[in-house]
Amino acid sequence: MATPWSSHSAPGAPPHAPPHVDRSFWVGFAFTKYYYNVLGQSPDQVYRFYHDVSVIGRPTAAVGGAGMDFVSTLKGINAKIVKTTDMAAAEITAVDSHESGDGGIAVHVRGHITGRRGGSRRGFLQSFILAPQAPCGFFVRQDVLRYVAHDDDACTGHEQDGARQQEENGCIYCLHLKDCTMASTSQAAAAA
Numbered sequence: 164m165a166t167p168w169s170s171h172s173a174p175g176a177p178p179h180a181p182p183h184v185d186r187s188f189w190v191g192f193a194f195t196k197y198y199y200n201v202l203g204q205s206p207d208q209v210y211r212f213y214h215d216v217s218v219i220g221r222p223t224a225a226v227g228g229a230g231m232d233f234v235s236t237l238k239g240i241n242a243k244i245v246k247t248t249d250m251a252a253a254e255i256t257a258v259d260s261h262e263s264g265d266g267g268i269a270v271h272v273r274g275h276i277t278g279r280r281g282g283s284r285r286g287f288l289q290s291f292i293l294a295p296q297a298p299c300g301f302f303v304r305q306d307v308l309r310y311v312a313h314d315d316d317a318c319t320g321h322e323q324d325g326a327r328q329q330e331e332n333g334c335i336y337c338l339h340l341k342d343c344t345m346a347s348t349s350q351a352a353a354a355a
Contacts, residue, residue, distance in 0.1 A: 190301065191260025191270045194293060199253045206248040210241035212303045214296075220307040221247050231307070249278040266295040267304065286311045 202209050213219070215236050221243055223230035234243045255274040263269040270291040277284045289308045293301035 185261075187260040187262050187268045190268050190293065191258055194268075194270055194291070194301070195255060195258050195272055198291075199255065202244075202248060203250050203253060206250075207241065207245050209244050209248075210237050213237060213240050213306075214302050214304075217303055218305050219243060219303075222308070222310055231309075249280055250276050251279040251282070252277040263292055268293045268301065 198209070198212060201212075217237075217240060218233055218235045219240050220231045220233045223232045232243075234240055253274055253276050255272060257273040258270065260268055260270045270293060272289045272291075273287070275284050275286050287308060287310050289306065291303050292305040294304035296302050
């Protein structure tokens with residue numbers, strides 16, 4: 164059984180959303196920050212975001228990563244994540260989230276991952292479907308990751324030794340496995 168997760172259990176999560184800001188924004192915000200921190204610091208613990216009914220998809224090594232390999236069960240998910248994670252830093256350039264029906268939330272993440280081995284930098288898109296779980300919180304029901312080229316991305320000015328918030332050129336935040344903040348410029352303006 165996965166560990167219960169809610170937006171209130173994530174470190175640095177806002178205690179509650181203002182009434183005029185969509186709940187999915189706050190859940191997406193807290194989930195993304197928490198997920199990528201755990202992924203970078205303890206990939207062997209990421210399986211706790213999932214249940215046995217969860218399904219994840221990761222690019223296959225064959226055919227230049229054009230195919231997709233799907234796995235389920237906590238054991239299979241843990242093995243796939245531990246085997247395929249080589250992350251020293253994640254730069255999150257966009258997070259979009261919305262209600263997905265049945266109380267769930269879809270979270271779409273765009274960014275770059277810098278690897279530990281060789282320091283390679285790869286663009287990625289990752290989509291999550293968060294399903295509600297009793298008594299509160301969410302678990303990851305579906306998760307699909309795809310590596311992509313981001314030629315139009317201007318979020319490459321991060322500092323080597325830490326994290327720096329990026330608000331110019333549409334960037335949301337850069338996460339370098341240290342405490343940092345995330346703020347969507349449009350959502351921050353709406354909350355003000």
